[in-house]
Amino acid sequence: MTERDNRNDRDNRSARNGQDDELERIETALLLEGIYQRYGYDFRNYAHPSIYRRIRHRLKLEGLPDISSLLGSVLRDPDAFRRLLSDLVIPVTELFRDPEMFLAFRRDVAPVLRRLPFVRIWHAGCSTGEEVYSLAVLLHEEGLLDKTRIYATDINEDALQRARDGMIPIDRMKQYTRNYQAAGGKRDFSAYYASNHGIVMLKPFLREKIVFARHNLVTDSSFNEFHVVFCRNVMIYFNPQLTNQVHGLFYESLAPGGFLVLGGKESLAFTPMAERYETWNDTHRIYRKQL
Template structure:
């Protein structure tokens, strides 16, 4: 690492420490290159000349910190994303859930909520929704509002319908939403058993015991230290024989908890806690 790279790294560390000390937002263990790109994007957007100048603005301008938090939030999602994951969930997990008198599912890092509605539709079609409580959490309050409202662009429905059918959908996907002038609104009955709440995987602790935890394509933005912390949180939050679902580029392998799970679907990242 040359002197300029070292100086930039030091500035980024100071920046993230300042955000943590002043606002309590902890991004110190996010993947370095990802967070570096997002900081420089905000430097350019705010028309300041350096990372430390951005820090000064963030510390004195709460509207600036909100824009920064929006940059730091990863909100890439869609209905029935990676359809085969949901197909495997129907095949491998639903039979287990049928044996429970009630079901608790945690979607950690739920973003704008497309995955929540996907799960609700799946559970409704399998006759399990009425005995399920879904906890939908994210660090970003703005995306939680979008998730709770259930309004999405009409242009996305063609892609979402295709995903739904590939995931084993049993009905007409259009039966689950109503078209409006501005897009579509998903049926409010799909969120009657959903609790939307802010939760920070970096700093917050477990808040219940769950039968299923879904956290897909979130851990890839964390460094190994933070990944290990979150895996421990999930392990402690899962009941015995509970299910952990991860993203396609994530794995339980090489974690301290690896020996405590068995693969239900290694290819589609579904794991069951066994001890």
């Protein structure tokens, strides 16, 4: 084979790969549109590489040859959709995850909240609730829990039910105890839970101040005015258009002087809302809405 033949062969393979990539993008777009039309879950503006990896994972588990086949299965079988949904909204959380952020919140935000007569907090994308319960523990230790209502929302009803149950596998408690201590915990962490047959049950008084409810950041609107909004490690999966949309929702939802807390890899920089906040703690992505 001549060098010219080799070049032509490479060019043909490249063209076929490009066509395959374009076809997969079209199939992915059709799948996400079908999910939105059939079930009301809108993943159309999620970042493509992340959503595509999760779809390919489900294809393998279902034993299906292509995304078009998955679309037919999902549209006709709600159980198939629920299996796919569990891949699209993978919960990654733990008690006092990123403990230094909780320490910064305890030190830099709690004193401001202490001056308010009542505190409303929205924890958006709460998953199975571990970080919400962490916040409840912190507020209890800072004397704020009794005058606080925490609204914890997520798109995934299965995750919300696990959050409402307040149960955690006991094998995680050593790590969670270390997180609690690093977050400035003031008591023996075992005071906040009871264990029985390998399951940890968080104390009921922590759940009393939390309202768990389904809310879709993509399609639902603001439902109250809040003094703090937590949304950590959720928007890393959104494209810029959707990120800006959700930032608009949070800005609308915050009271003047309210705090927005993002994940460590998220930022207000390069968003239309950047100039409307004061950076309260840049390291831990805590921002305050201008008064």
